[in-house]
Amino acid sequence: MNMKKLKKTLVCLALLLCIVMSAVSCAEIFVTDGGNKTNQSQNGGNSSSQQFERENVDAINYNITVSNAELGKQDLETVIAEIRTSVVEIYSTVSNGTSSGSGVIISISEPNDDGNRHALIVTCQHVIDGAKSVVVRTVNGDNFNAAFVASNKKSDVGLISIEETEDLKFTALSTASFADTSTLGIGREVLAIGNPLGVLGGTVTRGIVSAIDRSVSVEGRKMTLIQTDAAINGGNSGGGLFDAETGVLVGVVNAGVESATAQGLSFAIPANTVTAIITQLLDKGYVEGDYDFGVELAVKYTRSQGRPSVFGYSYTYTYYVCIDSLDEFGTFYKAGLRANDIITSVKIANEETLTLDGTANQSVASQNLTKLQDYLLGVYKVGDKVELTYGRGNAGDIEYKNISFEIMQYVN
Incomplete structure (x- = not known):
């Protein structure tokens, strides 16, 4: 079952x-x-x-x-x-x-x-x-x-x-x-x-x-x-x-x-x-009046290679709250966001800005994930303004962008 x-x-x-x-x-x-x-x-x-x-x-x-x-x-x-x-x-x-x-x-x-x-x-x-x-x-x-x-x-x-x-x-x-x-x-x-x-x-x-x-x-x-x-x-x-x-x-x-x-x-x-x-x-x-952000979130990481030693290379891990998957009819997809994008901040309507910096601590990243999930469960309506900062790319070459869009009517 x-x-x-x-x-x-x-x-x-x-x-x-x-x-x-x-x-x-x-x-x-x-x-x-x-x-x-x-x-x-x-x-x-x-x-x-x-x-x-x-x-x-x-x-x-x-x-x-x-x-x-x-x-x-x-x-x-x-x-x-x-x-x-x-x-x-x-x-x-x-x-x-x-x-x-x-x-x-x-x-x-x-x-x-x-x-x-x-x-x-x-x-x-x-x-x-x-x-x-x-x-x-x-x-x-x-x-x-x-x-x-x-x-x-x-x-x-x-x-x-x-x-x-x-x-x-x-x-x-x-x-x-x-x-x-x-x-x-x-x-x-x-x-x-x-x-x-x-x-x-x-x-x-x-x-x-x-x-x-x-x-x-x-x-x-x-x-x-x-x-x-x-x-x-x-x-x-x-x-x-x-x-x-x-x-x-x-x-x-x-x-x-x-x-x-x-x-x-x-x-x-x-x-x-x-x-x-x-x-x-x-x-x-x-x-x-129905809307859906249409996003599944997950903690993901980037890995940077450090200096070599007798034990081999060391690596630095940075954990982020990322988009895992998207509903093509949802607001986030229509706004141009895609799977694996890193979300570093979001502000919806009159709510305070939620900041989600990358961290070397996986536990902190998991807490940030929960914060964003709860934030998206707030009471909003179609037409509310969303301001969001996201990153896209690979470790060492991540490009960050600020975008603004409105919550959209969900039609599938």
Whole structure:
């Protein structure tokens, strides 16, 4: 199982902070992207031949419903039977293998000219991030190759679609209706349905809403999530958190806490947040006002050869905070920064300038790395001014430049 461990712990949750401080790496929030499979043919079922390419959303009419009583109050078995057919398994092929997750069908279109329908599926952005191809497996075991629709990293919401073919139809599939989570209360009974561990598709777990506006930081993204004690494991990401009485979709599961001493701490993106994001993604392809610096940082060093001695040459090492990788749609890449560039100072908006000089002490460089990561997590907005000094080149021949640019709208 390949879980993406998060570098940040819960914000505004003193209990978990105490757990993290008192035990070594024992309580971490993880995005539940699930178990790996080395070969997608292991999934079984039938398969279509569509590639994971961007879908032309304008050509398809998707209707998304919001209702707090779509199914009415029913017994638990009936509710599960109704909503389970809207949940799918997702298997993504990425550069280092395959990963698994879950998704929820939220709309099925009218037939196109070929008589085939499209199904719109909401999942988590991290489930499909970097995917070269995506296979969706429905509740009846059929496999459809998916098309990319849109995604938003900040909210962790992703949209993909599947299309019927001559041989594969949407047999016995249903669509989920979103709840209005402004009326959601603590103690509401909920059901989590997903694909835990990447091998247990359609698994149903039961719990209650523990908090409706829990502030957490997930992989550097500050989010307000629903907290529940329904069991969540790797592979559940993108699956549904449903109202146990009415069957409406309360949230999209995206994170849990992995700990030897803490249980029953799971999280989902609220339905109202998801619908707001989806509306913009379908309308524009991006979320207005959203930005992403799009940078991964690392400590790297330059080495200078010293004077020879009887023991050979001595070397002087200088450690820097450097750019490790970049998102080509992010602000830093668009501003002209590239991998291996050295960052020595940055000032954003009205914040104080953060200086990050090179140092012979690797520990100090690691502290500088953390400072810059925290600095970039500040509350900024599109259009804020960034002043940055960076260096580019090899040891002894590094050219430093001062640049100024604005935080840019993120559109991928």
